[in-house]
Amino acid sequence: MIDHYRADHGALNCPLLCRVTGDVDLTALEAALTGLTARHEALRTTFAGRGPRLSQLVHDPRPVALRVVDLRGEPDPHAAADAAVTAELATRVDVAQWPTRATAWRVTDHEVVLCFTMHHLVTDAWSCGLLFEELRALYARQRGLPAELPPVRWQYGQFVTWQEQRLAGDDLERQREFWRTQLTGLRLPRLPYREPPPGATPGVLGGDLDAEVAGAMRELARRHRMTLFTVALAVYYAVLHRVTGQGDLAVASLFANRTRPEIQRTVGFCANMVVLRTRLPPFATFESLLRATHATTAAAFANQEQPYQAVPTGSANLGGRVDDVVFQMMAELAHRVHVGGTEFELLVPEAIGSRFGTELAVAPRGHGLRVLLFHTPRLAPADAERLLDGYLTVARAAVAEPGAPLSALLRR
Numbered sequence: 001m002i003d004h005y006r007a008d009h010g011a012l013n014c015p016l017l018c019r020v021t022g023d024v025d026l027t028a029l030e031a032a033l034t035g036l037t038a039r040h041e042a043l044r045t046t047f048a049g050r051g052p053r054l055s056q057l058v059h060d061p062r063p064v065a066l067r068v069v070d071l072r073g074e075p076d077p078h079a080a081a082d083a084a085v086t087a088e089l090a091t092r093v094d095v096a097q098w099p100t101r102a103t104a105w106r107v108t109d110h111e112v113v114l115c116f117t118m119h120h121l122v123t124d125a126w127s128c129g130l131l132f133e134e135l136r137a138l139y140a141r142q143r144g145l146p147a148e149l150p151p152v153r154w155q156y157g158q159f160v161t162w163q164e165q166r167l168a169g170d171d172l173e174r175q176r177e178f179w180r181t182q183l184t185g186l187r188l189p190r191l192p193y194r195e196p197p198p199g200a201t202p203g204v205l206g207g208d209l210d211a212e213v214a215g216a217m218r219e220l221a222r223r224h225r226m227t228l229f230t231v232a233l234a235v236y237y238a239v240l241h242r243v244t245g246q247g248d249l250a251v252a253s254l255f256a257n258r259t260r261p262e263i264q265r266t267v268g269f270c271a272n273m274v275v276l277r278t279r280l281p282p283f284a285t286f287e288s289l290l291r292a293t294h295a296t297t298a299a300a301f302a303n304q305e306q307p308y309q310a311v312p313t314g315s316a317n318l319g320g321r322v323d324d325v326v327f328q329m330m331a332e333l334a335h336r337v338h339v340g341g342t343e344f345e346l347l348v349p350e351a352i353g354s355r356f357g358t359e360l361a362v363a364p365r366g367h368g369l370r371v372l373l374f375h376t377p378r379l380a381p382a383d384a385e386r387l388l389d390g391y392l393t394v395a396r397a398a399v400a401e402p403g404a405p406l407s408a409l410l411r412r
Helices: 026-039 079-089 126-142 158-166 173-182 211-223 228-244 288-304 381-400
Strands: 015-024 045-048 055-058 064-070 100-108 111-119 203-209 246-257 270-281 325-329 336-339 342-346 358-365 368-375
Touching: 015 079, 026 064, 026 100, 026 111, 026 126, 055 158, 055 211, 064 342, 079 100, 079 111, 126 342, 173 270, 203 211, 203 381, 211 228, 211 368, 211 381, 228 246, 228 288, 228 325, 228 381, 246 288, 342 381, 358 381, 368 381
Parallel strands: 064 100, 246 325, 325 358
Antiparallel strands: 015 111, 015 342, 045 055, 100 111, 203 368, 246 270, 336 342, 358 368
16 A cells, blocks of 8 residues: 555655745754644554555654755755755655654755655645644744644544544445445546656646636636635546547545544545546536536535445446546645744645646645646656646636637637
8 A cells, every 4th residue: 555656756755845934943943843743643653564454553752853954055055955855755755664754955044945744644635734834833832922723633543443433334325325326337538648658757747827817716616606626627627528528527636534523633644535527518618517517526525435445336447547537726725924033935846746647736826826737657748738738728718708618618
């Protein structure tokens, strides 16, 4: 399980990456990281064994050693920091030894790039948002500033025990039936995959939707009483329809799976993968696709506790792994926050790669949106560029004319 996905490429790393500027106190940062590790058992949990025999060992709290690298003497300290972060993210975390490591690169007298690298078995996207919030609070306390820090009601082991009991009982039978229906007859999007040439490696491409387009997407979501996630996913469906010609589309996505109040502040891998299967309405407009997408995401949200992988369906060959085509969207957090004379800025780790085949991720950046396409070497670079460019083009066209026929939008 631990090494199932390209772990040698660091694809199982899940970092908290941030830029810290102003009056930066590295001693306080190190103490704040130690406080995070003491507060959350998952951050001091190692793993042994494989598959169903995988076991967790929770260790006593210990000080976090923050490795500090001074780049101020480099010809281009910012470029050196970028290269160092890329190398750090590509280096796997040996979760059998310890699940985290911490590095700070001093770029200038008043700027530090901090990377708290965790193995994905002990964290998820929701957890990273929590850790960014709590890191600031613990740093503030180290600087003698007041900061609220709500209690952790359940540690990760308590969540696991509760989840095992839920999955072993009959409470989730309705959800199992839902996934049996969703998965029956499913076929994956037929992307233009190829046999990769020798030496081909996974790639990542990025593009931006400016504040005007992103604002229009948010307004469209508000007007239709849905989330920005739904609007962004509908754009992806439209692009996949253009690329594949399929009207029955399924992509995978990780949902938070935090349905109980006790785990709202739990750090650990609680997320479940869900399958988002939508059939394009006949003679669809983008707005009708939006409504269909909203129905899909709402149903998946209501059934996210049951892992679809554990539901036998008897389906025919899907044409690949269900998680071969993935859509993700990062939460809209406060990405820049001042703590006294220090500013913390949450960064999007584009060099992290993906453990899936083709993953499109949307991340808030200021008032705009950053769109990243992580792709397998089976997708040629030119095809990957067309897929990303198509997403950006359709997003701009859809918010300009959401009532236009989808066929017209896709010709642009």
